[in-house]
Amino acid sequence: MAGVKKITVFFYFFIILLFAQFGYGLVVRECYPGFMMPGFSRIDNDGKEYVTYDYILWFETKQAQRDTINLVDFASPLSKIALGRAIDLAFFPTSIQETYNGSQKKYYSIIKALIGEKFYQRNIISVRNPKMSQEQIDEFSSWVKARVARQQNADVQSIHIEKISIVRDFVSGDTLSTALLNDYDF
Amino acid sequence: MIFSAIHTIHKRFEHWIFNAYSTNVNQLGLYRILFASAIIFLIGIPQYNVKIAAFPAGVFNPPPFFSFFFSDIPPLWYFQWTDGLICLGFLFVLLGLFTRSAGVITALLIIINNGFIFSTGKIDHSFLVWFTLFILSFSGWGNAFSIDSIIQRKAHNRTNNWIISLLSLSIGFSFFTAGMIKFLSGWLSLSDSMLRAFYLRNFYIQQKQDYLAPYFENFTFQPFWELGDWFTIIFEVGFLLVVFIPALFRFYTLLALFFHGFVLLMMNIGFDTFIPMYLLFWIPLIDTSRAQKTFEAWIKNKKKIIGIVILLVGVYGINWWLKDVASLPLSDLLIFTGLLGSLFILFIRPQLIFREVNKPDEVKIIMFDGVCNLCNGFVQFVIQRDKQAIFKFKPLQDSTSDDTDLQSIILVKDGEHLNKSKAFLEIIRNLHGFWPYLYLTIIIPRPIRDAVYIFVANNRYKWFGKRDTCMIPTKELKDRFL
Numbered sequence: 241m242a243g244v245k246k247i248t249v250f251f252y253f254f255i256i257l258l259f260a261q262f263g264y265g266l267v268v269r270e271c272y273p274g275f276m277m278p279g280f281s282r283i284d285n286d287g288k289e290y291v292t293y294d295y296i297l298w299f300e301t302k303q304a305q306r307d308t309i310n311l312v313d314f315a316s317p318l319s320k321i322a323l324g325r326a327i328d329l330a331f332f333p334t335s336i337q338e339t340y341n342g343s344q345k346k347y348y349s350i351i352k353a354l355i356g357e358k359f360y361q362r363n364i365i366s367v368r369n370p371k372m373s374q375e376q377i378d379e380f381s382s383w384v385k386a387r388v389a390r391q392q393n394a395d396v397q398s399i400h401i402e403k404i405s406i407v408r409d410f411v412s413g414d415t416l417s418t419a420l421l422n423d424y425d426f
Numbered sequence: 427m428i429f430s431a432i433h434t435i436h437k438r439f440e441h442w443i444f445n446a447y448s449t450n451v452n453q454l455g456l457y458r459i460l461f462a463s464a465i466i467f468l469i470g471i472p473q474y475n476v477k478i479a480a481f482p483a484g485v486f487n488p489p490p491f492f493s494f495f496f497s498d499i500p501p502l503w504y505f506q507w508t509d510g511l512i513c514l515g516f517l518f519v520l521l522g523l524f525t526r527s528a529g530v531i532t533a534l535l536i537i538i539n540n541g542f543i544f545s546t547g548k549i550d551h552s553f554l555v556w557f558t559l560f561i562l563s564f565s566g567w568g569n570a571f572s573i574d575s576i577i578q579r580k581a582h583n584r585t586n587n588w589i590i591s592l593l594s595l596s597i598g599f600s601f602f603t604a605g606m607i608k609f610l611s612g613w614l615s616l617s618d619s620m621l622r623a624f625y626l627r628n629f630y631i632q633q634k635q636d637y638l639a640p641y642f643e644n645f646t647f648q649p650f651w652e653l654g655d656w657f658t659i660i661f662e663v664g665f666l667l668v669v670f671i672p673a674l675f676r677f678y679t680l681l682a683l684f685f686h687g688f689v690l691l692m693m694n695i696g697f698d699t700f701i702p703m704y705l706l707f708w709i710p711l712i713d714t715s716r717a718q719k720t721f722e723a724w725i726k727n728k729k730k731i732i733g734i735v736i737l738l739v740g741v742y743g744i745n746w747w748l749k750d751v752a753s754l755p756l757s758d759l760l761i762f763t764g765l766l767g768s769l770f771i772l773f774i775r776p777q778l779i780f781r782e783v784n785k786p787d788e789v790k791i792i793m794f795d796g797v798c799n800l801c802n803g804f805v806q807f808v809i810q811r812d813k814q815a816i817f818k819f820k821p822l823q824d825s826t827s828d829d830t831d832l833q834s835i836i837l838v839k840d841g842e843h844l845n846k847s848k849a850f851l852e853i854i855r856n857l858h859g860f861w862p863y864l865y866l867t868i869i870i871p872r873p874i875r876d877a878v879y880i881f882v883a884n885n886r887y888k889w890f891g892k893r894d895t896c897m898i899p900t901k902e903l904k905d906r907f908l
Contacts, residue, residue: 272489287618379484
């Protein structure tokens with residue numbers, strides 16, 4: 241009987257935990273391990289046009305040859321999404337701020353008012369928008385360069401990464417316009 | 427009043443925790459073998475050393491909670507060693523050797539190693555599957571069809587069914603979060619389709635263009651995409667609601683199989699690891715008595731059992747070698763099998779979804795108003811669709827009790843007397859054909875269902891007429907009547 245009570249209490253706590261981690265995931269960032277499957281939320285889309293974001297990685301060899309690389313193949317066995325997150329984190333940190341959980345932004349002013357500016361910056365903003373140190377960025381840059389060199393079997397002189405936005409026709413999928421949002425050289 | 431209501435809810439919740447998802451030790455033992463086999467032979471045991479060797483250097487942005495415990499990615503040798511332990515762990519779980527420890531350690535290693543892989547900030551959804559492995563290690567699934575059960579030489583028939591309730595809650599809640607986020611971000615807007623946007627992003631940016639993906643590129647029929655948006659949200663959010671009704675949860679696992687199959691065909695996203703997880707909720711429908719007899723015969727012959735273990739280890743080794751030389755899309759095959767299986771049950775054998783588990787052949791008595799034409803018609807209707815003859819019938823007029831209520835059909839099962847809409851739905855779920863789908867209306871609160879029932883019951887003589895005497899069963903049906 242005592243076991244039954246303990247397990248029942250555990251279930252109540254478990255339900256509280258489920259909702260707590262979901263709330264934390266919505267406001268701050270998805271935890272791991274956790275019972276949250278964020279999936280795909282809204283991207284700007286009016287049924288006629290929609291915007292997606294992509295990256296173009298240019299490399300230039302010591303022989304002055306310039307070419308792009310397929311990022312799906314480049315990222316394998318990881319996914320292109322995972323690589324994209326790493327690129328954003330290292331080279332375009334403001335992109336994370338702009339895209340991550342954008343729909344909840346309206347609630348932030350309320351949260352800030354409730355918990356105070358200092359706590360808000362330290363426990364929400366810095367967790368939501370992490371930053372890499374210069375040392376880490378350099379390490380990641382070297383890794384990208386070395387990986388391109390190995391995959392392309394070339395002496396890589398420099399890398400140029402562009403983050404672009406692509407507006408496509410919603411019906412046909414055709415590209416209507418492309419815009420450069422940011423770029424990074426190393 | 428309020429305290430009484432809270433107490434009732436608490437008691438119902440407690441009953442749900444311990445009784446809703448009942449299985450026996452043999453069913454869990456069989457499930458353990460199926461789960462481990464699916465991971466080993468079809469999906470593939472998670473291996474991290476190759477992934478980590480290709481992992482972006484300098485990137486360490488793991489999700490909160492995980493980052494409290496780890497501050498950097500461990501060296502490659504750590505992943506090589508843990509990969510070996512994970513392989514060994516799955517073999518032990520399959521054989522049922524040190525089952526609990528093997529399951530717990532394997533699950534924890536996978537959960538931790540996945541955390542390192544998620545250090546770019548992208549998380550996949552496989553946690554639920556490894557959580558399944560973790561908690562089922564405490565369910566008693568190693569107590570049958572296992573080396574542990576042979577070594578222990580004593581029967582351990584206890585199962586912790588509350589663990590399955592916990593898992594169903596975790597699955598339901600996880601899907602609910604997926605649906606809620608979509609809902610909050612405007613997926614149900616009728617002016618555009620998010621599913622279409624998601625598909626196009628996947629097709630062009632992620633270059634997922636296999637299977638049927640190219641055929642959807644120019645498929646611009648807006649209602650189809652809009653329906654997809656609505657189905658996705660109703661399916662995902664609804665998963666949490668059905669957790670408390672096991673038959674409906676089983677129905678939802680079929681929808682999930684259909685959903686995953688369709689997502690793979692259209693977007694090339696494979697939720698292969700989820701398939702063995704859903705199987706758990708179908709296991710209680712399986713009669714394991716024959717498997718148990720076979721296993722008991724085997725364990726009497728030591729040579730035979732050693733031979734079987736060697737054979738399993740051999741097959742495991744060959745599977746390992748085959749994975750290196752041939753890259754077969756077995757995990758996709760598993761998803762397509764799930765898709766076909768779900769379609770088969772949904773459209774050809776729906777009675778399997780709603781059947782009562784572990785007591786499908788128990789005789790139940792339907793007591794009905796013998797002079798009511800509607801009730802007599804219903805009895806004939808049930809007889810025609812009750813292929814296993816699990817129902818027996820008795821006119822309420824034959825009841826010895828003076829206060830018999832003729833206004834409701836009564837179903838007697840497990841010594842319980844169910845009436846009104848509850849009795850009707852409990853009868854209908856056991857019939858053949860598509861009628862068991864009516865059981866889905868159990869989700870409607872009982873007062874509303876009963877109100878509809880009472881309205882029909884009050885008007886049954888007026889609408890359908892009344893006879894002077896109770897029906898007399900034909901010779902063939904005589905033994906069905908009490």
